[in-house]
């Protein structure tokens with residue numbers, strides 16, 4: 001079934017634009033705050049005899065694996081032992097991944113971290129330098145501008161490539177693999193065909209930093225934030241009304257429960273909500289999400305079943 005433009009016969013009324021703008025700006029602010037904090041601590045590195053290209057390949061693989069260990073694996077442990085279940089979005093037994101699929105995921109994650117990422121980083125590095133990546137020993141500049149641009153490019157690149165993957169042919173031959181997980185778990189973010197990994201994951205993530213010639217530390221910081229986002233939205237854990245997500249102005253911005261609910265709806269219902277909320281809103285691809293009550297399940301922890 002072609003789901004490129006999944007509109008309902010009777011279209012629901014979308015939320016007011018003001019709400020969409022506020023919700024959409026939040027991840028940009030969050031990433032900028034974290035990037036500035038991280039880069040205030042991390043200092044430029046001298047690759048020495050290793051050389052910049054090899055240092056970039058190793059460093060990129062380390063960032064990738066660090067995100068997995070710090071973010072995806074703890075949430076998988078919670079899944080395994082039923083911890084924090086009050087925050088887990090509802091799953092039907094038929095949506096849970098069979099052991100054979102979980103075993104495939106473990107193999108794919110291992111290949112991705114040990115082979116695909118360091119190899120892709122090594123091969124891509126000359127392109128980053130050609131577009132102006134400064135020397136590793138330089139101090140990063142224009143951090144906020146670069147993070148905002150990288151985020152914007154990723155929003156556009158991921159939304160459109162992902163939406164194209166929902167055309168009949170590309171879904172059948174490429175994207176169906178990623179949707180094998182109806183009820184996703186954090187590491188399932190990486191369960192996809194190599195075509196999808198390159199064109200819908202790697203390219204949208206890196207294109208902004210490449211085009212503006214970001215410093216390697218800005219690139220790694222942005223990569224870590226992007227990985228945090230994709231692991232969380234695939235985890236099925238919507239941490240709302242907790243210490244990590246309060247509605248106050250002093251919110252710590254650590255969790256993104258609304259994005260989790262959007263992407264969880266995409267996997268469990270598979271009708272729209274392709275990516276950034278503002279793009280689904282502007283392009284009219286969130287009919288099923290709005291009709292289902294959108295964020296209704298965001299409430300006090302006690303109300304989440």
Ligand SMILES: [Zn+2]
Pocket residue numbers: 162166175179266
């Ligand atoms: Zn999809």
Ligand SMILES: [Zn+2]
Pocket residue numbers: 178189234263267
């Ligand atoms: Zn997904």
